[in-house]
Amino acid sequence: xxxxxxxxxPDAARLLAAGQVIAVPTPRxxxxxxRAADPSATNTVFRAKQRPAAKxxxxxxxxxxxxxxxxxxxxxxxxxxxxxxxGDLALRLPWKPGVxxxxxxxxxxxxxCPDGVLGQLVLxxxxxxxxxxxxxxxxxxxxxDRPALTADHVTAFDRITGAGIAxxxxxxxxxxxxxxxxxxxxAGVAARLEREGTVHARAVEAALAPAGGPYVG
Numbered sequence: 001x002x003x004x005x006x007x008x009x010p011d012a013a014r015l016l017a018a019g020q021v022i023a024v025p026t027p028r029x030x031x032x033x034x035r036a037a038d039p040s041a042t043n044t045v046f047r048a049k050q051r052p053a054a055k056x057x058x059x060x061x062x063x064x065x066x067x068x069x070x071x072x073x074x075x076x077x078x079x080x081x082x083x084x085x086x087g088d089l090a091l092r093l094p095w096k097p098g099v100x101x102x103x104x105x106x107x108x109x110x111x112x113c114p115d116g117v118l119g120q121l122v123l124x125x126x127x128x129x130x131x132x133x134x135x136x137x138x139x140x141x142x143x144x145d146r147p148a149l150t151a152d153h154v155t156a157f158d159r160i161t162g163a164g165i166a167x168x169x170x171x172x173x174x175x176x177x178x179x180x181x182x183x184x185x186x187a188g189v190a191a192r193l194e195r196e197g198t199v200h201a202r203a204v205e206a207a208l209a210p211a212g213g214p215y216v217g
Contacts (some may be wrong), residue, residue: 002167006117013124015166023134024118025171029147030154036130040191042104048163050061051137056106061113062122072096076191083207086115088198104130117171149174170206
């Protein structure tokens, strides 16, 4: 497994384009990433994590505009994307009629627009990525079940699981170690806070305030 610096993100993007899986730092923890449209690459992520196929991967976009093109956005979803993207907020979104869902990310899809190193990588890739935390999804006793917070943790995960990760972008220690916040945004229905994480519930409430007041969580 190659160890890249954040300055070598173009190399990471080339590895993704070649069908490889790479690990990328976020403020929360390291994420395994692959081209969302490449079933072979996304299957590598599922196998490495020992993740059930029924538990889809996170779908990463470069901008709210891309979300508009692919998903049926409610007014609440637009407010949240405008106020809190890019960042650590994920929206559960229904696909637009006529758009074929991507199997690896499911339907509805859990959609993010990341900032930082991961956000730069999505931009360089020029297409959506699928991602998941670098950890085993259903750990047994003795397995490495904690999310990777350093590049060394990623190396250990790769060795233990035989994942075949092509490279890790070494961004140092990930300080937060918490999940993303998730808001469910069905078409035509008020948004609902599904899980509070690094984005505080009050930030979600503030983003939705132009819609007529605080959401009901």
